[in-house]
Amino acid sequence: MENERQDYVLETRNICKNYALLKANDHISLKVRRNTIHAIVGENGAGKSTLMGILTNVVKPDMGDIILDGEKMNFKNPMDAAHHGIGMIYQEFMLAPRFTVFENIIVGFEEKKGVFVDRKKCRERVEAICERYHFALPLDELIDELPVSVLQQIEIVKVLYRGADLIIMDEPTSTLTPQGIEGLFDAMRVLKESGKTILFITHKLGEVFRVSDEISVLRDGKLVGTYQPQEVDQQKLANLMVGREVILQAHKLPVSAGQPVLEVKDLRVRDADGIERVKDANFEIRAGEIVGIAGVAGSGQQHLVEALFGLAKPEAGSVIRYLGDEVTGKSPRAHRADRVGYVPQDRIGMGCNVAASIWENAIMGYHRATGFHPKWLIPRRQAQEFTSRVVRDFDVKVQNLENHIGSLSGGNIQKLIVGREFSQNNRLLLIEDPTRGIDVGAIEYIWEKLIRFASEGAAVLLVSHDLNEVMQLSDRILVMYDGRLRDGGGHGELTEEQIGLLMMGGEVG
The missing domain is CATH 3.40.50.300 (P-loop containing nucleotide triphosphate hydrolases)
Incomplete structure (x- = not known):
């Protein structure tokens, strides 16, 4: 049991969730190794969002167990899951307009001095995180006009500030340039090297092979399998996701433009x-x-x-x-x-x-x-x-x-x-x-x-x-x-x- 605790930061055992006749999660048993970037891929409706919702306690499972650091968890609410070190970065950023970067990072997890917010202590913690993970954030600027690559970094610092050791990233590259994607991947590697574990949800199969240590495939609510990157290629991974042969390149037709x-x-x-x-x-x-x-x-x-x-x-x-x-x-x-x-x-x-x-x-x-x-x-x-x-x-x-x-x-x-x-x-x-x-x-x-x-x-x-x-x-x-x-x-x-x-x-x- 001790060795297993050292190897796996997270396990799900027979997780099930049904919505009427739809089996969103069907006995999913997943193991995630500590200090890895673990990709989870699958079609829409494969069960990825439901599983992530269960891990963060936004969704209650019908049955099954979550094992975190070798201990069975019974989260009371999403905030409880966050306090146990699970952080979620959503595809749609959860940032408040008209507030500064600093205020967005600390909201809900402020350090207190009596009944008042200890802004100095909060600031010291945020600056220490930015320095450790090489994020150069404009803490006193409003987030409204910041580029999306910076908003992505703010979300990462926010979950780190909340003490996350297991970070779930949902389609994190969907609005980034190639240069922004490289910056994100560099940050993910730094996080891994510093002891964090990342669950990487994506539809971009090329990215899976550039940054992931293991890849799990969901289809129709079931876990198809977990693979090492060297065991599969993009074509095989796409076929596993969909359950048939998939064409990955667009077939452009000769164009004869009209009026x-x-x-x-x-x-x-x-x-x-x-x-x-x-x-x-x-x-x-x-x-x-x-x-x-x-x-x-x-x-x-x-x-x-x-x-x-x-x-x-x-x-x-x-x-x-x-x-x-x-x-x-x-x-x-x-x-x-x-x-x-x-x-x-x-x-x-x-x-x-x-x-x-x-x-x-x-x-x-x-x-x-x-x-x-x-x-x-x-x-x-x-x-x-x-x-x-x-x-x-x-x-x-x-x-x-x-x-x-x-x-x-x-x-x-x-x-x-x-x-x-x-x-x-x-x-x-x-x-x-x-x-x-x-x-x-x-x-x-x-x-x-x-x-x-x-x-x-x-x-x-x-x-x-x-x-x-x-x-x-x-x-x-x-x-x-x-x-x-x-x-x-x-x-x-x-x-x-x-x-x-x-x-x-x-x-x-």
């Missing part, structure tokens, strides 16, 4: 604080073409797309033309009626209504614009037939169409939103991070649909923080830095490193 579908001239956009976020953007997208925009989060991509779809008001002098007609300032409803589709980056806040049912979300934005009759009354049967088709075609794992969409995993919500926009016969598709947080099998399917969608004459503006995705799918690449668009070349012209350099404001010789 301009979208033309943008001198587009300038300011945010709510009056700061110019898009600066004199000029580009066009032709029928049959996929134009990709790469860039670090916060470089202006979101404001650009929102202006194109009528969610933000462009500055005077900006011109947006769609199929030859000026549409500057048109409403989202008018754009949808004109066959313009939109998949937003924020799938929860903008892409759906978590309080509404799955079928209501599947027709959201379209029940008045296109396809449903009568337009003033939602035809329930027609809407549910449409939803069933989207669920089937995009392999959205649901139990009942009447359930709230919030009952689905993030990846399944994403598949429903993407499926909704793909199923409306749109002429132009504005799509942000289409495969963020979804599994390799669904990525394969969505990539194929995007390529086919363009080949049938539609125009696609693809904004993605996954640089590999932009490079695989785009016929032309634009890079956004500090609100300005830069030329990233045609398909295959520049390397990932060169485009990454443009994303950071550098020049390519």
Whole structure:
């Protein structure tokens, strides 16, 4: 028992969790070695989020045990799990706007002097952590305008401040540049060398082999197996996750671009604080073409797309033309009626209504614009037939169409939103991070649909923080830095490193 305690920091024994007829976790027995980076991979709905929720006590298991440092745990609540050294860094950062970096790190775990917060002692602890793990954080700055790579570091320091020895990272590279990913991996290696253990949840299989010591695969709620990196390759790992042969590369088709579908001239956009976020953007997208925009989060991509779809008001002098007609300032409803589709980056806040049912979300934005009759009354049967088709075609794992969409995993919500926009016969598709947080099998399917969608004459503006995705799918690449668009070349012209350099404001010789 003593040797086992030394070898394994964490074990789960026969963890089970059912939601009605769905077996989210089905007798999962996992062992995680101390001082390792242990990757956990699997499709959406494979049970990863449920298992992590059980480890952090956000979810209560139906049966099974958690063994931490050789001792059986019965956590009272999530804070109790944190006090026992389990820290979780979520895909959606849990940081409070309008507060400083320092305040975000210590909140909920403040050192006290009597009834007052001992800010000096808190500060000393935070600075000691930053020095030990080589994080140069601007502790007194507000987090609102900091780049995503710094926000990622803040989340890591936050869990270290709370005393975490086992750190769970959920899709930590989803919005980072290649350089930011390297910085994160360096930090993960330093954490491991200093005695920490990391559970690394990811869909990017290439990253698994660069940083992981062991890899566990979940499928349909079951643990398929745990492997050493030298025992598998990306192809085998993808096949284990999905249960079939998976194609990992996009099959780009020869492009014969047609007439301009979208033309943008001198587009300038300011945010709510009056700061110019898009600066004199000029580009066009032709029928049959996929134009990709790469860039670090916060470089202006979101404001650009929102202006194109009528969610933000462009500055005077900006011109947006769609199929030859000026549409500057048109409403989202008018754009949808004109066959313009939109998949937003924020799938929860903008892409759906978590309080509404799955079928209501599947027709959201379209029940008045296109396809449903009568337009003033939602035809329930027609809407549910449409939803069933989207669920089937995009392999959205649901139990009942009447359930709230919030009952689905993030990846399944994403598949429903993407499926909704793909199923409306749109002429132009504005799509942000289409495969963020979804599994390799669904990525394969969505990539194929995007390529086919363009080949049938539609125009696609693809904004993605996954640089590999932009490079695989785009016929032309634009890079956004500090609100300005830069030329990233045609398909295959520049390397990932060169485009990454443009994303950071550098020049390519």
